[in-house]
Amino acid sequence: MTTITAIAPDEKAAAKAPLNRALIDLSPNGRGRVVAMRQRIRFWGGWTLRVGVPMLLIVFWQLALNWHWTSEDTLPSPKTIVEAYKYLWGNGSLQDAIPVSLRRAGEGLLLGGSAGLVIGIFAGLWKLGEEIFDATLQMLRTVPFIALVPLFVTWFGIEEPSKLALITAAALFPLYLNTFHAVKGVDQKLIEAGKTFGLTGFQIARRIIFPTALPGILTGLRFACSFSLLSLVLAEQVNATAGIGYLIINAQNNQRPDIVIAGIWIYAVLGILIDFFMRGVERLALPWRARVGIG
DSSP: OOOOOOOOHHHHHHHHSOOOTTTSOOSHHHHHHHHHHHHHHHHHHHHHHHHHHHHHHHHHHHHHHHTTSSOTTTSOOHHHHHHHHHHHHHTTHHHHHHHHHHHHHHHHHHHHHHHHHHHHHHHHHOHHHIIIIIHHHHHHTTSOHHHHHHHHHHHHOSSHHHHHHHHHHHHHHHHHHHHHHHHHTSOHHHHHHHHHTTOOHHHHIIIIIHHHHHHHHHHHHHHHHHHHHHHHHHHTTSSOSSSHHHHHHHHHHTTOHHHHHHHHHHHHHHHHHHHHHHHHHHHHHOTTOOOOOOO
16 A cells, blocks of 8 residues: 655655755856865964964963972073063074074085985985995984084084084984985886986986985985074084074073073974975975874
């Protein structure tokens, strides 16, 4: 026995009525607007988190002082740190220190990064280069930076050359490792396809190997920038007469924890700016690489 369910007039009208495309827009333009809206939400949501988390830390810092979890002598308040920046800016110390530190980090990054890039390409492309360099560099990269300081001071003295040597060594290893593995990891089928189309060795390197290895090389450059800054912090603790490290050591000797923390924050801000710059370089150089994530 078949049962027929009656449909109310309102339901019949709703079934016959066309979809309101103002509310549900399934056209390509409509889907594009939805995607653009999601991208804007993701962008501003990401920036809110990036800014909000440090601000929460500063609020917690101030609350710890207000609730007497620590003392002003041990951990100066954020307001005191701001006053320290005003003091350093007023007497010109900040304007003198930052360019000196950036010059040291830049020179070390240029020397070490160039050497790491060239050696990584050489070792990745030719078996002879791998046999010459890889084992030695793999062994040396495990040595901590701080263990190299006495050796470099012995070799180069306590002036600028020892600082430059430390930063150069710090920048060399990450760029070498990432370049070597990026070049070495190029799919052999791509190289064989290039040979099939009659490409020479130089053309294969320029059109296949280097574009394929570029993401890994840029990742190595990001790490090299970070390691240069880390080694700069250590290098400027050794008889520095200028730079951010000199400000910190001088403040420590004069019992000025506010200036010490101000100098540490300068290092932190420089690290964030360098990382932000390198991410921008990666987006410009690798526009085809999609963002990978689950949210």
